[in-house]
Amino acid sequence: MPNPDLCLEALSALTGCKVESTTRVSQLGPQDIVNVVALREFYKQEGLKELDYPSIGTLSLENVETMDMYSSPPALPEPEESYTTSVKINIQDFFDPQYDYDFTNIKDGGMTFMRGNEQYFRPCGWNRAALHVTKKYDGGDRWLGTGNDAWPVSYQGYNMDGAQGIILARDKNPDDEPSFLEAGAASLVTEKTRGKGVYSTPSIQTAEKYCKTFKSKVDGKRYKVLLQNRINPEKRNKCQREDVWVVYIPEGSTDIQKRAIVQESIRPYGLLLKQV
Template identity: 45%
Template sequence: MYMDSNLKAEVISSLFGQNVTPYDGTRFLPAANILSLDHFHLHNLIGKQHACAADFFLDAATFFDSAYDHDFTALSDLAECKRGDELYQRPKGWYRMALKVKGRYPDGDAWLGPNGWRSHSVPGEWPVSYHGTSIDGANGIIRSHYKAGGRAMYGRGIYSTPDIHVAEIEDYAKTFISKTTGKSYKVILQNRINPTQRVICQRSNYWLIPVHQGASTAEETQIVRSAIRPYGILIKEINGNESSGNDAGLLGICVIS
C-alpha cells in the first residue's frame, strides 16, 4: 500500500502545502516542474517561497529510496539502541518512506551511519529527531515574527523532538485523508540533527536549531542544510479513535520576537 505512487504524491502534497502529481516519465517536463528533495526540505523547514511552478510533479524514483524503507508497524523488539550517542526511539506503529539522501551533501554520508539493525552508535553519526510540520503556520510565523505561545519559550529556530510520542500525541503530525485509499493518515518527518548545532531545551524532549533574528534567506538555508536533514517520512493510518484534524504547533519554525 505505502509503495503506491498516488499515495506517495498525497503524502508529499500534505507536507508541501501544494498539490503534487505523480510523474510517470511519459512526457517531457521542465526541471522546475519536478519537485526536488532540496526544495521540499527547505520549504518545509524554513517556509521560504522560492519561485514555484504552478504545478509540481513527483518523480518517486529520484525523490524516494525504497531500498531503505522500513516497516515499524508491527515492531515488537524494544531493545534500546542509540544513534549519534543519543537514545533512538524507533517509531513503533509507523511505516518509513525513505528519502533519497545518500550522496546528497558535500560532507558525505557519515551523518546517516551504516544501514541495518544495530544497537550502537558509530563515529560521525547524528542523532534522530522527529518533526511535525504545518507549512502554513511556518510561513506566517517566519514572515511576521509572530510571538509564539508559552511552550515556545526557548528561542527562534527549528524545533524537533527525539520522542516520537511527543511528535504524535501533542498533535504536531500532519494529517490528511487519502483519495487513493479513502483512509486517514498521520505524517511526520524523521530527521538526523547535527549535535554541534542543536540546543537541548529546558524541556529535554525538545531540541532547537537556533536561527537568529534577521538571518537572511541564504543564512537560513545554510543552517538548515548543515543542521537538520530529513531522511524519511513516517506514515501511520489513523483509526476511528484518533483525531484527524490539521496540526499547528511548536515542532516547526517558531519565533520569539
C-alpha cells in the same frame, strides 16, 4: 514502498503544495521538502504571509488553517481546498525503496538504539518510505550511519515549528495531552535558543501530537505524516524540555541565510505514514 500516490499525498500535506509525479527532473529534492516544511512554519512565526522558494516561486501561508498552540492541530482539509501551488517530483529519483522499513507492527519494548550518541526512538507503529539521500552531501554518508559520528534522529511535523507553545509543554503522563506552562516561564536554557527557530523532537510520541492528518484519495483512509530526519549535533540546541530541540535562526538573517541554516542543520531520510 507504500503506494506512491499515497506518498505524493503525504508530501502535499507536509509542504502545503500539490505534489505530483513526473518522469522528468524533480522540481524538489528531499532536502527541499524539509526546507519548505521548516521555513514555512518559521515564516509563520515571523507573521509573514508568503514564502518565496527557488523552483516553487511564491508559496502562500494563508491557505493553511491556523493552529491553536494550546491544542492538538486539526486535520488537513481536502487537498483541492488547500493547495494553490503545484510541484512535480520524479518518484524513482526521490525515493529509495531499498531502505524502506515498515514499523507498523513492531514494538521495541525495553530495547535501546543509539544514533550519534543520542538515543534513537524508532518510529514504531509507522511505515517509512525511504528518501534518496545517499551520496547527496559533501563529506559522505557518515551522518546517516549508526556510529558515534552519525547525526542523531529527529522527527518533524508540519505544525511543530510554528507551535511556540511546544517549548513550554510538560506532560504529566505520556498518554495525556500536553499541558502548557505560563508563557512567562520560558524554558529555553541557553542564549542561542532564545528567539525563533526550527523545532523538532527525538520523540516519535511528541512528534505525533503535532503531525498533519490527511484523507487519502487513494483508499479513502486517514493518515498521519511526519518527516524522519537527522539533525546536526553542532547546530542543534536542547530546550529545557528534553524532547524538544531547536535550530536557532538569528534575527535579521536573510532568506538565503535562513535556507542555508536549515540545510546545514537538518537532513531528511524518511517519510513516515501511519493510518489513523
